Every structure is written in structure tokens, then in C-alpha cells.
Amino acid sequence: xxxxxxxxxxxxxxxxxxxxxxxxxxxxxxxxxxxxxxxxxxxxxxxxxxxxxxxxxxxxxxxxxxxxxxxxxxxxxxxxxxxxxxxxxxxxxxxxxxxxxxxxxxxxxxxxxxxxxxxxxxxxxxxxxxxxxxxxxxxxxxxxxxxxxxxxxxxxxxxxxxxxxxxxxxxxxxxxxxx
Numbered sequence: 233x234x235x236x237x238x239x240x241x242x243x244x245x246x247x248x249x250x251x252x253x254x255x256x257x258x259x260x261x262x263x264x265x266x267x268x269x270x271x272x273x274x275x276x277x278x279x280x281x282x283x284x285x286x287x288x289x290x291x292x293x294x295x296x297x298x299x300x301x302x303x304x305x306x307x308x309x310x311x312x313x314x315x316x317x318x319x320x321x322x323x324x325x326x327x328x329x330x331x332x333x334x335x336x337x338x339x340x341x342x343x344x345x346x347x348x349x350x351x352x353x354x355x356x357x358x359x360x361x362x363x364x365x366x367x368x369x370x371x372x373x374x375x376x377x378x379x380x381x382x383x384x385x386x387x388x389x390x391x392x393x394x395x396x397x398x399x400x401x402x403x404x405x406x407x408x409x410x411x
Contacts, residue, residue: 253274253275254274254275254276254277255268255269255274255275255276255277256276256277256279257276257277257278257279258279258281259278259279259280259281259282259283259285259299260281260282260283261281261282261283262282262283263283263284263285263303264280264281264283264285264286265285265286265288266278266280266285266286266287266288267288267290268288268289268290268294269290270290270291271290271291272291272292272313274290274292275292275293275294275295276289276290276292276294276295276296277294277295277297278294278295278296278297279297279299280296280297280298280299280305281299281301282299282301282303283301283303284303284304284305284306285298285299285303285305285306286305286306286308287305287306287307287308288307288308288310289307289309289314289317290314291311291313291314292313292314292316293315293316293317293318294314294317294318295317295318295320296317296318296319296320297319297320297321298319298321298322298328299321300321300323301326302326303326304326304327304328304329305322305326305328305329306328306329306330306331307319307322307328307329307330307331307388308331308333309330309331309332309333309336309387309388310333310335310336311335311336312336312373312375312387314387315373315385315386315387315388316386316387316388317387317388317389318388318389318391319388319389319390319391320391320392321391322390322391322393323393324393324397324398324411325397327411328411329409329410329411330371330388330390330409330410330411331407331408331409331410332356332387332407332408332410333407334405334407336408337355337408352400352402352408354374354377354378355373355374355375355376355377356371356372356373356374356400356408357372357384358370358371358372358395358398358400358410359372359395360394360395361389365391365392366391366392367392367394368389368390368391368392368393369389369390369393369394369395369397369398370386370388370389370390370395371386371387371388371389371390371410372384372385372386372387373385373387398410398411399411
């Protein structure tokens, strides 16, 4: 049993919800489990602060900031509806990672008939985007792989992260680790 001190803060029970349906969730200097709202209409702003945090944005485009520290933070994605997030202060050198759970791709296999033997590059890639604010890594998913007409869509933008600093690892449990 771990003696790790972990705080859990959930969407509608968070620190602040304002009139424009932005749900602000603030972590602490400890290891936090921060979860955005499950409602599609609510945009979450999640700030990890310090500690080794687990961050779950939920549906819709969220702003996720694990914080500037030397702790290994984990940003989780369970379904394709959790896409279009902007992630700032992600640092693969601090062992920050993005996890696409095995269920994330299982939903795609079930719904779109993806071949589980398909090449990962057929439905997951990391691209470079350059704009006036710098260069960013885009994590992109194609819901139907090479079998269909659906284009790659951005799951998350890792602000000011070089795609060459990222790798994709497939774990034994089926989770995909990007970091």
C-alpha cells in the first residue's frame, strides 16, 4: 500500500465555475488526481501546480497545465470525445506523459472496425505545428485508419514541445504512452 498523499478534485465540485461555463480546477503542491467535468458544454481549465499529478480533461476542448516542476505528470485520455485539448508546460524531460488507455482504441475498433493488427501510424501520429507563438506537437488520431475517409483529427496540442522529443510506446495492457 502506498503512503503517497493524493488529493482528488472533480469537475462540478471544483474550485470555480464561472458564467461562461469554464470550469477551473486548481491542484496543490501534492500529488493530485484532477478530473474535469463530464459535460460536453463545460470547458475545463486544469492546473496541476506541483507534485506528480494525474489529469483527466473529459469531453470537449480543455486547457491542461500540469505545472512547472520536476514531477512526472500523467494526462489521461479514455475516449475520442476528449479531444482538442491544449496542453501547456508539458515536459517529456521531466517524464510527463500522455496516456491513451486501451479503452480509447478499443472504442475505435468497435465503432469503426479498425483492424487491431493495423500499423499504429495508420491511426495515430505526432505532427509539428508552427505558428507565431512557437512550435508545437500535435497528437492526431484517425478514427477509421486507412480503411475510411475520416481525416486525422487533433486530440491534443502540446504547446512548445518538439515532436522529435516524443515517443509512442505500447504497453502490455494496451495503453499507449506518449512522452
